[in-house]
């Protein structure tokens with residue numbers, strides 16, 4: 395019995411680990427905790443501030459490219475700057491994970 399509960403505990407711990415470290419669930423956390431939804435919509439279905447593309451329709455590569463560009467804080471244009479600060483200091487991995495999450499939205 396002890397052996398069984400030990401292996402059960404192991405299963406629970408290892409599946410939690412897999413879940414916590416998956417790019418999609420990590421991306422979901424980033425999307426939800428960085429207010430992305432407040433401008434782009436819960437399902438990435440809106441034109442943020444009436445200006446952005448509908449980001450769920452973008453390809454994974456273009457999402458990643460655009461986010462990296464915004465991360466560089468190069469723009470002098472007000473709306474682009476509003477987006478630039480959202481991804482300031484993001485790692486490549488954070489950008490990739492949040493982009494993968496956006497691609498799961500319908």
Ligand code: HEC
Pocket residue numbers: 424425428429430431432433434442443445446447448449457460461473474476477480481492
């Ligand atoms: C304050 C509102 C706001 C928030 C919050 C916000 N964005 Fe944006 N986002 C914008 C605007 C406005 C644009 C369009 C910028 C432009 O016109 O250059 C944009 C552009 C983008 C683009 C490129 C699409 C395009 O039209 O060029 C992506 C991808 C994106 N946002 C993802 C995100 C993600 C991921 C987050 C959360 C980390 C986020 N945004 C948070 C306002 C926001």
